[in-house]
Amino acid sequence: MVDKIKPAGLREVAEASGVSMMTASRALRGLEGVSAAKRQQILTVADGLNYVPNRNARSLAVTNSDLIGVSLPTLFNDVFADILDSMRDVFRKAGYAIVVETTEYDSQAEQAWVERLLSWRPAAVVLTGHDHLGRTKTLLRNSAVPVLEIWDVGPDPIDIGIGLDHVAAGRMLGAYGAGLGYRRPAYVGAAEGFDPRAEARFRGLVEAFAPTCPAASWIVARVEERNPFVAGEIGLATALGQGAPDIVFFLNDHFAVGGLMHCQKQRIAVPDDLGLAGFNALRIASVVTPDLTTLASPRREIGGRGARRLVARLRGVDTRGTEVLDARLVPGGTTRPQGA
Amino acid sequence: MVDKIKPAGLREVAEASGVSMMTASRALRGLEGVSAAKRQQILTVADGLNYVPNRNARSLAVTNSDLIGVSLPTLFNDVFADILDSMRDVFRKAGYAIVVETTEYDSQAEQAWVERLLSWRPAAVVLTGHDHLGRTKTLLRNSAVPVLEIWDVGPDPIDIGIGLDHVAAGRMLGAYGAGLGYRRPAYVGAAEGFDPRAEARFRGLVEAFAPTCPAASWIVARVEERNPFVAGEIGLATALGQGAPDIVFFLNDHFAVGGLMHCQKQRIAVPDDLGLAGFNALRIASVVTPDLTTLASPRREIGGRGARRLVARLRGVDTRGTEVLDARLVPGGTTRPQGA
DNA sequence: AAAACTTACGTTAGCGCTAACGTTGATGCC
DNA sequence: GGCATCAACGTTAGCGCTAACGTAAGTTTT
Numbered sequence: 001m002v003d004k005i006k007p008a009g010l011r012e013v014a015e016a017s018g019v020s021m022m023t024a025s026r027a028l029r030g031l032e033g034v035s036a037a038k039r040q041q042i043l044t045v046a047d048g049l050n051y052v053p054n055r056n057a058r059s060l061a062v063t064n065s066d067l068i069g070v071s072l073p074t075l076f077n078d079v080f081a082d083i084l085d086s087m088r089d090v091f092r093k094a095g096y097a098i099v100v101e102t103t104e105y106d107s108q109a110e111q112a113w114v115e116r117l118l119s120w121r122p123a124a125v126v127l128t129g130h131d132h133l134g135r136t137k138t139l140l141r142n143s144a145v146p147v148l149e150i151w152d153v154g155p156d157p158i159d160i161g162i163g164l165d166h167v168a169a170g171r172m173l174g175a176y177g178a179g180l181g182y183r184r185p186a187y188v189g190a191a192e193g194f195d196p197r198a199e200a201r202f203r204g205l206v207e208a209f210a211p212t213c214p215a216a217s218w219i220v221a222r223v224e225e226r227n228p229f230v231a232g233e234i235g236l237a238t239a240l241g242q243g244a245p246d247i248v249f250f251l252n253d254h255f256a257v258g259g260l261m262h263c264q265k266q267r268i269a270v271p272d273d274l275g276l277a278g279f280n281a282l283r284i285a286s287v288v289t290p291d292l293t294t295l296a297s298p299r300r301e302i303g304g305r306g307a308r309r310l311v312a313r314l315r316g317v318d319t320r321g322t323e324v325l326d327a328r329l330v331p332g333g334t335t336r337p338q339g340a
Numbered sequence: 341m342v343d344k345i346k347p348a349g350l351r352e353v354a355e356a357s358g359v360s361m362m363t364a365s366r367a368l369r370g371l372e373g374v375s376a377a378k379r380q381q382i383l384t385v386a387d388g389l390n391y392v393p394n395r396n397a398r399s400l401a402v403t404n405s406d407l408i409g410v411s412l413p414t415l416f417n418d419v420f421a422d423i424l425d426s427m428r429d430v431f432r433k434a435g436y437a438i439v440v441e442t443t444e445y446d447s448q449a450e451q452a453w454v455e456r457l458l459s460w461r462p463a464a465v466v467l468t469g470h471d472h473l474g475r476t477k478t479l480l481r482n483s484a485v486p487v488l489e490i491w492d493v494g495p496d497p498i499d500i501g502i503g504l505d506h507v508a509a510g511r512m513l514g515a516y517g518a519g520l521g522y523r524r525p526a527y528v529g530a531a532e533g534f535d536p537r538a539e540a541r542f543r544g545l546v547e548a549f550a551p552t553c554p555a556a557s558w559i560v561a562r563v564e565e566r567n568p569f570v571a572g573e574i575g576l577a578t579a580l581g582q583g584a585p586d587i588v589f590f591l592n593d594h595f596a597v598g599g600l601m602h603c604q605k606q607r608i609a610v611p612d613d614l615g616l617a618g619f620n621a622l623r624i625a626s627v628v629t630p631d632l633t634t635l636a637s638p639r640r641e642i643g644g645r646g647a648r649r650l651v652a653r654l655r656g657v658d659t660r661g662t663e664v665l666d667a668r669l670v671p672g673g674t675t676r677p678q679g680a
Numbered sequence: 681a682a683a684a685c686t687t688a689c690g691t692t693a694g695c696g697c698t699a700a701c702g703t704t705g706a707t708g709c710c
Numbered sequence: 711g712g713c714a715t716c717a718a719c720g721t722t723a724g725c726g727c728t729a730a731c732g733t734a735a736g737t738t739t740t
Binding site for chain 1: 717718719720721724725726727
């Protein structure tokens with residue numbers, strides 16, 4: 001069934017070129033110490049034999065690899081798809097390949113992934129957030145592998161941290177809403193403990209409204225549904241069943257779009273009868289009518305800068321430490337000044 | 341900077357346990373031939389030493405790995421994110437890890453990725469579509485690595501193929517539109533040659549309308565914009581500038597949602613003044629108002645079944661060959677019967 | 681009670697590649 | 711002409727792990 005023809009190795013290339021393995025190795029890796037003529041000949045021979053180097057052997061010999069392991073919660077979200085995409089560009093140019101796993105917001109899954117990753121002796125590891133299991137941190141700390149923590153930063157990064165302050169982000173958006181005169185806020189999110197970043201933003205929202213609305217007065221709807229658009233619809237319906245908010249903050253823009261669509265179906269005028277706000281300025285946010293009030297997270301910058309710092313570290317520059325980037329408020333048509 | 345403490349290897353575990361490396365290896369891999377007491381002791385010692393096996397060495401010794409390389413055009417599209425997600429479940433359970441690369445619809449990038457992949461001696465390779473460079477096919481064919489081609493199938497798969505017939509899919513949606521009485525169709529897509537699957541669907545649409553609308557009469561708008569929602573808006577505006585279609589087919593649902601939002605902004609009544617239709621039944625399709633007329637592609641099934649066939653093949657079952665799955669029409673509120 | 685297994689290990693020989701040293705012949709220099 | 715220098719190679723010794731084959735006890739069979 002599967003052919004047994006053993007693929008040509010360095011030995012075959014060397015023999016067919018009439019040189020030693022070492023010379024062939026040098027020629028193929030572009031190292032010096034090989035005459036131009038021989039190098040050319042060796043490359044030709046290798047090509048003819050369909051030679052494909054064996055990186056397992058290489059990695060074993062040099063005790064490191066050019067793999068970078070990445071752990072993200074999900075890819076069904078522009079945030080992480082964008083972060084991944086921007087990192088990939090940088091890593092690719094630097095000669096690294098990425099191995100990604102999605103954990104669905106589960107630290108156990110993250111732990112298992114890290115353990116597996118380390119068995120490949122990766123060049124580096126990228127994790128989402130700063131909240132990991134103890135064993136995860138221990139393993140990483142004494143593996144001596146550079147670690148990049150993205151999206152959310154904590155006080156004590158394993159190595160390199162870059163992201164935003166989600167509490168501050170929530171506060172910023174909340175302050176904007178409170179400033180417009182909204183007084184009866186609601187929040188539509190996922191199950192508590194599911195997404196720590198969303199929870200942090202929620203805390204920020206509550207803080208911002210504290211002067212005018214005590215935390216206990218918030219209307220809160222938590223939804224289990226996986227399709228975020230549908231979750232937004234359900235969540236808004238639930239929230240409206242619990243009270244009469246004048247503004248609804250959603251876990252992210254996908255949720256908010258779901259909420260907006262619910263309003264359209266129920267003929268609730270936005271922003272006249274109800275204000276809506278999302279998070280993260282996802283692609284859809286600026287397309288819907290009215291366009292969403294949201295908060296733009298510098299996610300491509302997080303990925304790009306983070307990746308560059310990691311690459312620099314791999315090249316020996318000490319780029320350890322935490323970096324906090326700023327979110328940017330995006331006022332949209334789903335909110336408007338309240339009152340007189 | 342980076343600590344130099346050499347991580348514990350099998351040798352260290354064996355010595356600390358007072359057994360040979362082979363016994364330690366057996367114990368850690370759960371093979372038989374080790375007494376329960378010794379196994380337990382070895383596991384404890386390994387844990388205490390923070391032992392992490394070196395898969396490069398393992399792969400080298402057994403000349404294969406548990407990596408499956410995947411090439412997808414993009415992850416900013418539920419189709420591929422879903423396919424990846426459903427494959428990942430199957431592969432994970434079977435003990436394989438996935439390495440993904442996105443090619444942005446570029447065969448050169450795919451070629452480079454395959455070459456890199458093969459250097460890891462992967463257990464298998466997954467590619468999107470059936471249209472690859474000659475060298476890509478050659479390399480794969482004589483590497484003896486099982487290959488799974490997904491999403492779009494061709495007459496001569498490298499190994500295993502599973503997907504749908506995009507021309508037939510286009511025909512199905514087109515027939516529905518023509519059947520409703522639409523006579524002046526338009527198409528909004530990407531640059532020609534960019535996405536071969538989209539082109540195939542477009543051909544199917546044209547075929548279906550052939551009896552009532554000659555191919556030359558189609559209004560066609562091709563957009564370069566990367567944000568698919570925005571592309572849909574721009575494309576629809578362009579199309580409307582070129583003529584007066586009664587129905588507009590979009591490259592996919594994201595484009596269509598963009599078009600729908602354009603209609604809302606321009607106060608074009610959908611479906612009364614204009615019909616809209618997307619492709620792929622993406623998550624957002626059923627959430628917007630009115631809900632999109634679209635075609636549901638069995639993408640989770642493609643990923644799941646494809647992955648299972650690949651795993652079976654890796655276990656020695658010959659599952660080669662092509663499998664074509666059916667798309668399902670999703671009539672929505674963006675179209676309605678025309679005429680009297 | 682001797683032959684025939686069986687269990688629980690240990691030994692040997694690589695997997696394909698590369699770092700770190702050789703070795704060789706040619707060139708330059710005083 | 712003798713000696714250092716250097717480019718262009720070759721040799722040796724692993725990297726950490728595992729398949730395949732020992733081996734030395736205990737256990738069963740007849």
